Amino acid sequence: METNHYQYITEQIEHYSSKPLREAIFFVIKNAIIEGIFLPGDRLTEDDIAQQFNCSRTPVREALRKLEQENLLQVKPGIGMVISNVDxxxxxxxxxxxxxxxxxxxxxxxxxxxxxxxxxxxxxxxxxxxxxxxxxxxxxxxxxxxxxxxxxxxxxxxxxxxxxxxxxxxxxxxxxxxxxxxxxxxxxxxxxxxxxxxxxxxxxxxxxxxxxxxxxxxxxxxxxxxxxxxxxxxxxx
Incomplete structure (x- = not known):
C-alpha cells in the first residue's frame, strides 16, 4: 500500500471511529475508491488493511466482501482482490x-x-x-x-x-x-x-x-x- 493510501486511511479512521469496526473499514475503503485514492486495478490485501486498522483480518474480510457485492472490488485469479474497472x-x-x-x-x-x-x-x-x-x-x-x-x-x-x-x-x-x-x-x-x-x-x-x-x-x-x-x-x- 502506497504512502498516500496510508495517509488517507489514517485521516478517515477517526471520522468513523463510532461505528463497528467492519463498518468503519467498509466506509473508509469505499470512500478511498470513490475519491480515486485507489485506482482501477490496484490490489488490496487483507494483511495491509488489517495492519492499517490495527485489527484482525476478520472484520477486514467482512468489509471487503461487502465492497465486492457493491461491484467496487473483484477477485482476479492469481492476483487477488483488486479495484474494479468502471462498468x-x-x-x-x-x-x-x-x-x-x-x-x-x-x-x-x-x-x-x-x-x-x-x-x-x-x-x-x-x-x-x-x-x-x-x-x-x-x-x-x-x-x-x-x-x-x-x-x-x-x-x-x-x-x-x-x-x-x-x-x-x-x-x-x-x-x-x-x-x-x-x-x-x-x-x-x-x-x-x-x-x-x-x-x-x-x-x-x-x-x-x-x-x-x-x-x-x-x-x-x-x-x-x-x-x-x-x-x-x-x-x-
Missing part, C-alpha cells in the same frame, strides 16, 4: 434508478424542508463555486456529493438514504477524471452551469414547485451522465 452498463442502470430516487427525495423535500436545510444546500453550492474558481476538481466533486446527499437526507426516509449509499458510481468517475486529467483543462463554464442548476433547484424547492424542481434535477443528472460517458469514451480510446 458502463452499471452506470446506465444507476442513471435510471438515481433519477427516480432523487426526484422522489426532492418531492418529499418540497413538502417539509426548513430554511436551515435550504441554507445547507446553498453552502454546498458555495463550496462548489469556490472549488471551480480555484480549479480544484477534487474539492468540486466532494462539494457536489455533499449537495446530493443532503437532498436524499431531506426525504426523511432512512431506508432511502441507506439504499442510495451504493449509487455513487458516477461520482467515482468524477473523481477519476479529476485525477487523470490536467486541471488546467477544467471547463469552468460547464461546471458553473451545473452549479447554476443546483441554485435553480434550491429555488424551486423553496417555492415548493415540485414539477419545476424535478424537471431541473432530471436535466442536471442527464448532463452529468453525458459528461461521465464522454470521459469513459476518451480514456478508452
Amino acid at each position: 458502463i452498463e452499471l452506470l446506465h442502470q444507476e442513471l435510471e434508478i438515481r433519477k427516480m430516487l432523487e426526484n422522489y427525495s426532492i418531492q418529499k423535500a418540497c413538502e417539509g424542508i426548513t430554511e436551515e436545510e435550504l441554507k445547507k444546500l446553498e453552502w454546498a453550492t458555495d463550496k462548489l463555486q469556490q472549488a471551480i474558481n480555484s480549479n480544484d476538481r477534487i474539492a468540486a466533486s466532494r462539494a457536489n456529493i455533499e449537495f446530493h446527499r443532503l437532498l436524499y437526507s431531506y426525504s426523511r426516509n432512512t431506508f432511502l438514504q441507506k439504499t442510495t449509499d451504493s449509487l455513487w458510481l458516477s461520482f467515482r468517475i468524477s473523481f477519476l477524471s479529476a485525477r487523470n486529467e490536467d486541471v488546467t483543462m477544467v471547463d469552468k463554464s460547464w461546471y458553473e452551469e451545473r452549479n447554476n442548476e443546483h441554485l435553480q433547484l434550491i429555488q424551486a424547492i423553496r417555492d415548493k414547485d415540485v414539477e419545476k424542481a424535478i424537471r431541473v434535477n432530471t436535466i442536471h443528472i442527464q448532463k452529468n451522465y453525458d459528461y461521465y460517458l464522454d470521459y469513459i469514451k476518451r480514456v478508452s480510446e
